[in-house]
Amino acid sequence: MNPASSLRLFVFFIVTLGSAGFALAEQADRIAAGARLAHDVGKGNCLACHAMPTDANAVTSANIGPPLVTIGARFPDREQLRRQVSDAGLVNPDSVMPPFGKHRILTTEEIDLIIDYLYTL
Structure with a gap:
């Protein structure tokens, strides 16, 4: 591999790594x-x-509703949840x-944020 190709590969790796880190940080913020x-x-x-x-x-x-655990197993389809x-x-x-949602207690975005969190339980 020539030096120019090595440099391009290195830059691609750094950019990709940075993008992945940003995506993980953004997801952590959504879960919080x-x-x-x-x-x-x-x-x-x-x-x-x-x-x-x-x-x-x-x-x-509380025990009126089911415990919110293993949400991914109970609701593998995000749209169903x-x-x-x-x-x-x-x-x-x-x-x-x-x-x-129907009574606008939560916006669609707020429901999506809660769902992001529930899938971590």
């Missing part, structure tokens, strides 16, 4: 924002009904979960 919304009694307020046993900051004794959070009554007409 989702956690804040999920814990916020004025917004998501997930802790009012759900336990989150894998999150040490989510202290609650989005529908559940947006309006659980569409899936289960007897659900007591507020229709966060």
Whole structure:
């Protein structure tokens, strides 16, 4: 490999590595924002009904809804989880979960942030 090719390869590697680091930092920020919304009694307020046993900051004794663990296994399709959070009554007409999207309690972006967080539990 000639020096010019080596330099191009090195620059490509550094740029790619920097982009990946930025994407990871952005995802971490989204997860943190989702956690804040999920814990916020004025917004998501997930802790009012759900336990989150894998999150040490989510202290609650709630057991109205199922514990929010292994979300990826329970909802492998992100859109299915989005529908559940947006309006659980569409899936289960007897659900007591507020229709966060339908009633505009949460914006679509806020729901997506909470979903990013829930997939870490």
